[in-house]
Amino acid sequence: MTRFITPRYFTEPQSQAVEQSLKRLSIGDPEGIRVFIIALEYELAEYEKLPQEDVTETVVSATTPAPELARIADLAEQTATALTGLAGEARAALLLQLSTSDRFGRRHDDAYVGAVSAELLRIAEACGSSTLPVPAPTENDRLRPADEHFIRTLAEAYYECFETLADDNGGEPFYSLLQDIFEISDLRINLDLERLQGLLH
Structure with missing residues (x-):
């Protein structure tokens, strides 16, 4: 878990919003939640470094x-x-x-x-x-390689922190958590449950 040590990425209100989302969805205990938020901040910083390939609209x-x-x-x-x-x-x-x-x-x-x-x-x-x-599908309709990598990495962190596979129970509550994270982090990733299930298998 040392790979998650990183300077803060979230503002305090954002960090609190993620914590509230986890609690609302009954995910994890206080320690797991704390470590997951650290992991999330790390992965968001890494996500911003990945090539954000544009999708040409035809x-x-x-x-x-x-x-x-x-x-x-x-x-x-x-x-x-x-x-x-x-x-x-x-x-x-x-x-x-x-x-x-x-x-x-x-x-x-x-x-x-x-x-x-x-x-x-x-x-x-x-x-x-x-x-x-x-x-043709636009940038908001398809997942870029950076998006797919980010989601799969969060699924790994989810398992490490909560000892639960992200695709258990058809992908819930991981899918709902992702939607909250996208909104809190202002990420324009258009992901439906069926597409998530395809990524996790």
């Missing part, structure tokens, strides 16, 4: 339509099919209502229904073949 084309457009395509196609299949009194009632409500006094007949149905199918086809640019 744009790629989606291979499938955007969900909103796909939904419109389905609705337009269904509406076109329903209009075309409408017959008898229901068709006559619709055409009459459309004609009487038209502010320009236009007559709506079977040709109008056919034209509207064709336009709806054109919209469906356009929506079905459209794709939206999808941004």
